[in-house]
Amino acid sequence: MLKKMKEEIELLSRHIEVARTVAEHQPIGIMKLSEILDLPSHRIRYSLHVLEQLGYIRASPEGAVATAQTRELFAHLNEDLDDIIRLVNAMKRP
Template structure:
């Protein structure tokens, strides 16, 4: 049960790293992102798809670029992660006798 949660956290962490790379290096393609983040291309493709589905990047002829939603997402990211961390700590307290 918690294994799938860990996998989801790993995907999110990788995808945010990819988004930050795109934000700095844009426009950028899958190969360059893979090399720049030291992540296999198939995982970069997955992250690109997730980011496109959330409208945080868009494809251009020159490569992926960020959208107007990216800055807002990145600005709120730390606060959202902290909220999730607090929820996980509450879960720990539930089973901590």
């Protein structure tokens, strides 16, 4: 159970890094993202697909671009992550 949770967090981390890189370098294509993040293009492609489905990025003829929803995500990211950390810490035994 915890192994699956760790894998999901690692995947979420990658999606966030892809979204952050798109926002910083937009418009940007898969190959440039792959180069910047040092990840295989198939992983970048999957993250872009997920982010597009969730509304965080959109495709353009020049490459991926961030949406207003991405700016909102990053505006509250630290607070949202702190909430998750509190929940996980509450599961620990003293």
